[in-house]
Amino acid sequence: MTFGRLAWAGLSHYRRTHLAVVLGVASAVAVLAGSLLVGSSVRASLSGLVTARLGQADLVVASENPFTESLAERLAEQPELQGRATVAPLFTLEGIATHQSSGRRAGNVSVYGVDERFFVFHGVEAEAPTGSGIWLSPDLATELGAVEQDAVVLRVARPTDIPLDSLHGRKDDTGRAIRLTVRGTLSRTQIGEFSLSPSQGPVRALFMALPRLQRDLGQAGRVNALLVSRGGQPLDADAVVNALDASISADDLGLKTEPVGGSLLVETASGLISDSLATTVSAIATRQGLERTEVLTWLANKLTVGDRTVPYSLVAGLGPAAGGDARLAELLRDTGTGAPPIVLNDWAARDLGVHVGSDLQLEYYRWADEGRLVVEQTTFQVAGVVPIEGLAADRRLSPAYPGITDAESVGEWDPPFPIDLKLVRQIDEDYWDKYRTTAKAFVPLEIAQELWRTRYGGISSMRLRTADCKLGTADCGPQTADLEASVPRALGSVRAGITVVDVRAQNVSASVGATDFGAYFSYFSFFLVVSALLLTALFFRLGIEQRLREIGVLRAAGFSVAAIQRLFLLEGVVVAIAGALVGVVLAIGWAALMMYGLRTWWVGAVGTTALALHVDPVTLVGGAVGGVVAALVCIWLTVRAVRKYSPRELLSGSTSGAFAAARTPGSIRRLMPTVILVTAVGLAAVTTTGAVPAAAGFFGAGALILIGGLMALGSHLRQPRAGVLGGSGVSALAGFGWRNASWRPGRSMTSAGLVAVAAFLLVSVDAFRKDTHAAGDARGGTGGFALIAESVLPFVHDPSTSSGREELGLQFQSNDPVFAGVSVFGARLRPGDDASCLNLYQPKQPRVLGVPDALIDAGRFTFAKSVADTDADRENPWRLLRGELADGVVPAIVDATSLQYVLHAAVGDIVTIDAETARPVRLRIVGSLSDSVLQGEIMIAESAFAQVFPESAGYRVMLVEVAAGARADEVATAIEERLEPYGADAQSALTKLEAYHRVENTYLSTFQTLGGLGLVLGTIGLAAVTARNVLERRRELALLSAAGYRLRDLSVMVVAENLGLVAIGLGVGVVAALVSIAPVLIARGGRPPALSMVWLLAVAAAGVVAALVATRAVRRLPLLASLRSE
Amino acid sequence: MLIASHIAKRYDTARGGVPVLDDVSLQVGRGDAVAIMGPSGCGKSTLLYILGALERPSSGTVTLDGKDPFSLDDAAQAAFRNTHVGFVFQDHLLLPQLSALDNVIAPTLVASTPEPAASVRQRATTLLTQVGLADRLEHRPGELSGGERQRVAIARALIRQPALLLCDEPTGNLDRASADAVADLLADLQKAHNMMLVVVTHSAALAARFPRRYELSDRRFVDA
C-alpha cells in the first residue's frame, strides 16, 4: 500500500460526500470559466465581425482633400509594396439616402464610389456598379425597403477645394443630391457589409459607380481613399507612409505652378496655401537661392477716401520682395508710424482723388469662426501710387474664385456673400473689362495677414524668381517640373493631410472592447461563485468531520499533522480536478446560456444579435484553474483546521465539546447590536430633518441596520439557552428547531449573513437603475434640451440666432411661430466612433463635439466630477473648456459613464484620441457629466475644435430647447423638413437618454439575475447546512424519536431552523437595502424595486424547497439504528 | 524502560478547570505487563494517552528508553509514536475504507526508514495469521466481527514492532469468549515480542492475568 492508495481508498469509500464536493467545484468552475468564456466569445464575435466587414483591406490611406486616382498605381509600384500588396482607390463619403417612392430615409449611410478594382481587391465575384446603378448592403436595403429598380436619392457632402467656412466657401452648396437606381443587394460574402469603422450595429452601405460619383462631386479623376491589402506580407503604416511620400505628386496636393510674368507662380486649388505647404516651398526656394514673394489677396468691399468710394476692389498683400518690383517694395515698407501703408494703382488713385499721405478706409468681409459674415474696416495711409505695369498689372495675384474671377462683368459676379450691385458704376465695369482681377491696391503682407488670415492659411499664392534676375528682360522663374517634383517629397504625405491607418489592427484592437464582458460576468456571478465555493468548503468539511476518528487513529499510529493534511489535500486535489473537468463541460453550457441571454433577455446591453459562443481553450483552462485554485484554498482552510483538534478529541469522534461550545457573549457584545440599531434609527431620523445629505444618511442607516441585524442574530445564536423547552404543538417544536441553529452558530451565521448581504446588494443596486424622472431639467440628463438634431452635411450659418436660422432656411421669417420660444445651440461635429455604452467596440476615433461659447456659459447638465478649483468654475465647470493647457493638450468634458466604462479614464487624466492616425489629439478630461444624453461624444470648446479639426467645417449638431408646453415633435418635423437638403435628423433627447439607460439597466438586471441565482444556490447551501446539523445530531434526534417524537415533528423542527435563517437573512438584507435607497425610492414615487423582489421571492421559495429536502434527509436517517453504538 | 514520574493533568474548560490526574508515577520495564484499573472517569484513558505521547501532561515527565517525547515537535513526536508506541483502543477504530491487511500496513506509510513493500506485506500477513485472521486479509472492517476487528487493531499496533503497547479497554466490547481470546493473544504477543504492555481495563478477569496491577482512584494510584 502507498500514500496514494490510502488517499484513493478514502476517495472511493467516501465518494458520496466527495461527489457533493465535486459538484460544488464544478459549479464554481462552470460559472467562473463560463463567465470568462463569455468575455472571449464577445471579443471573438466582435473581432470576427470587423474582420469580415473589412474584407481584404488592411490599411487605409485617406485624405480630407481628394487626391489623384492614379496615386493607387504609383503607390503599388513602390518597393515597400511590391510583391503581393495590392491597392484599390475609392471615394468614400457619408450620406443620407431616401427611398423615393416610400420617402423612407436612412442616415449615416456609408457611400462608396467604387469600380471593378474594388471587387478584384476583395477577391469578390460581383459586378461593379455602372451608370446610376447602385448596390446596397442588406441592412440598408431592409431599412429603406428598397428593391431592384427602385429609385433612391442620395445626399452627400461635396468635398470642396475652398473651405466651406471661409469667405469664398459656397455655404449654400454644401451637398449634392444624386438620383440613383437600385440594382440589388450585395451579401456579406460579396463584401456588401464593407465597413471601415468598428461597430456592431447594422451596416448601411451604398456602392455606386466611381466615375459617376466623381462627376457629381466635380472631382473627376480624384478619390479620397485607398485600400491597401498586405497580401500576406508584413507591411505597417509607416512603410506605407514612406511609400506614399515617394509617390505623391503636386497634383495630389492640389499644388499648381505656372510661369507668370517671368517668375514662377505657386498656387493651390483652394486659393490658400496651408502653412505647412508654404513652409516647405519657402525652404526649397531658400535652398535653391530663389527669392520668394508671398501674396495674400482679398476683396475690399469699399476703398473710401473722404466722400469718394471705389467698390469691390482686389487688394493684394505682398511680401517684402514684392515680386522683384523694387519700387513697390520700397513703398510698402512699413515705417511703423501711424496707419499702415497702402499703395494704390493710378486708376484707383485717380478715382479716389488722393495724394500720398491721405487716410484711406478699407472695408471688407470676413467669415467669423462662429459662422457669421462680418464687415470690418481698417484705416490705411496712402504711401504711393504706381502705374498699372509690372507686378501691379499682374492679374494672377488673385487666385481663381468661382463666381468672381470667371465672371464677364462685375454685374455677373456671383460670390457666396452679398454684393450690393447698386454701388457698381460704369467705370468699375470698364476697369473689369480692361484689367479684370488686377489689384487696385497693395498692402504689406503682414498687415494683410493680420486682417485676413484664416485657419486654412495666410497666403493665397507665392512667386519664386532668381534673386538678382531683372524682371521683364528674362524668364527668372525656376523650372515648374523641378518644383512640382521636389515639393511633395519635401512636404511628405502626413503634412499634406494624407493619413494612413492600419484599420485591421485598429479595429481588431477596438474589438477587445470598451466592455470586458468576461470581467462583467465574473462580477455579476460573484454570489454564484461564492455560494458554490461555500458549498464546496461545507461539503469538504463535512467529509473531514465524518472522519475525525480516522484522523485520531492515524495520529495515534504516528502520522504527523502535516502528513494527515497532505493526505486530505491529496484527496482534495483529486476531487477539485474532477470537479474542474466536470466544470469545464458545464462552463461551455453556462457560457452558451449567457450568450443566449445576451442575444435575447439582455440584448438591450449589447444591441446586436451577432454574438456567438466561441470556445477558447485557453480561457476555459484559465477559468478552470482559477476555480480549482479557489476550491483548493477553501479545502486547504478546512484541512488546516485539523491541527486545532487534539488526538484525544479526534478519537472521541466529536469536536463539539471543545470548539463549538457557545462562547458566552460579554455584556458589551450583547449591547452592541442594540446600540448599532438605535444609531441607525437615529441617523435615519436626523437625515429626514435635512441635517445630513439624504443619500449618505440613508445609506449609512441601511448599512448600520445590516451590520447591527447580523450582529443581533449572532449574539442571539451564541446566547446560552436559559429557559427550559416547554409548551407543545408546532410552535414549541419550531422553537426547539430554531434552537438547533445555535448548535453551530458560525455555520448559521455564515448562511444567514450570505443571504443578508446578497439580498442587500440585490435590492440596493436598484438605486442605480436609471430613469428619466428629472431628465428634462436644464440640470438633468437632457440638459433641458428637448431635441438633438444632427445633419449629414455641415451648415455654416449659426443656428442659435434667428438670422442664422433664416439664412439656413430653417426659419422662414424672424417671427416664425414654429420657433417661438425655441432656443438652439449649434455645435461642430467631428464624426467618428460612438463613445457611448451602445458601442461595444473601443472608440479609436470618437465623435467630438465643438461646443459654442453660449453653451459653455449656459452651464447646463450636472457634473459628476470636475477639476474646478475656483468658485466660478465649480458653479459652471463647462468654463474649464476654455482653459489653456500646455503642449497643445485640449480640455474636454465627457459623460461620466462613457469616461469610466468606455474610455476607461478618470477626470484629470489625459487621453489620446486618434492615436493611430497621423494627428493624435491629446485631451485632458476636465469634467464629467453625470448621466447625460451626451454620452456618445467628447466635448471640447469650439475654439479649440477649429484648431484640432480644421477640416471639420461648419455645424452639424443642434441642441434644441423648446418652451414649456410647446410641441417638440412639431419642431422636430420642421427641422427635418426644412433642413432636408442637409440631411437633418432630429431626435428626442429623452428617447436618446432612455436608450442609454436601457443599456445600463440591462446590466443591472443581469447582475440581479445572476446574483439572485447565486442567492438561490446559497439557500441550497443553507439546506445542506441544516441537513448536516441533522446528521451530526442524529443520535439526539434518535433519542427524541425514541422518546416519542414523530418524524413529522422532526421535520417541523428542521424546516423551522432553515426558514428561520433564510427569513432573518432576507429580512435584515431587504430592510437595510430599502432604508439605504429610500431617497431614490421616494423620488420615484415609492415604486418598489420589482426585479430584485421577484428574485427574493425565488430565494424564499428555494428556502422552502431546501428545507423540505432537508426534511427528507431526516426521514431517511435510520435514527434508531444510530443509537446503537458502532 | 518507560518512566512516568509525577504526572498531573487538568483540563481547562470554559466552566473552569477539571483536575484529572495528580502526581501519578509509574515504571514499566522491558517484558513487563501492567494493568490499570479504576472507576469510569477516573482518568485511565488520560493516563494512557499521556504515556503514549498523544496528550501532554500538565506537569511531570514521561521518558521511554530515556527519550522524552514531549520535548519534540509535532512531526518528531508523530515519528516517535510511529516507531515506539502501539495503541489498541476499546472501539477497534479501523479505517473503514481499507482492507484488514491495509489497515495493518497503514502505520508503515509514515515510517522514518522506509521498508520494502514486500517485506511489510509479509510481516503484516504473519501478524494477521498470528491473530488468527489468515483467511480474512482482504476483508473490510465492515465485514468483520467485533472480536476480529479488535484482533486486526492489535496486529496494526504491532506492525511497527513497538517497544510499548498501550491498550485502552481492549476487551470492553467483547463477549466473554472473544475477550479471553484477545487477552490470551495479548499475553502471547507481549512475551513473543518482549514488549512493555500497559492495559487499561474495567475487567477484573482481565486484570487478574497481569502480574502488576494499579488502581487509579482520586487522581492517584492506590495499591490494588
Ligand SMILES: Nc1ncnc2c1ncn2[C@@H]1O[C@H](COP(=O)(O)OP(=O)(O)OP(=O)(O)O)[C@@H](O)[C@H]1O
Ligand atoms: N477534553 C476534556 N475536557 C475536560 N474534561 C475532560 C476532557 N477529556 C476528559 N475529561 C475528563 O477527564 C476525566 C477523565 O477522563 P478519562 O477519559 O481519562 O476517564 P476514564 O477513566 O478513561 O473513564 P472511562 O472508564 O469511562 O473510559 C473525566 O472526568 C472526563 O470528564
Ligand SMILES: [Mg+2]
Ligand atoms: Mg477510558
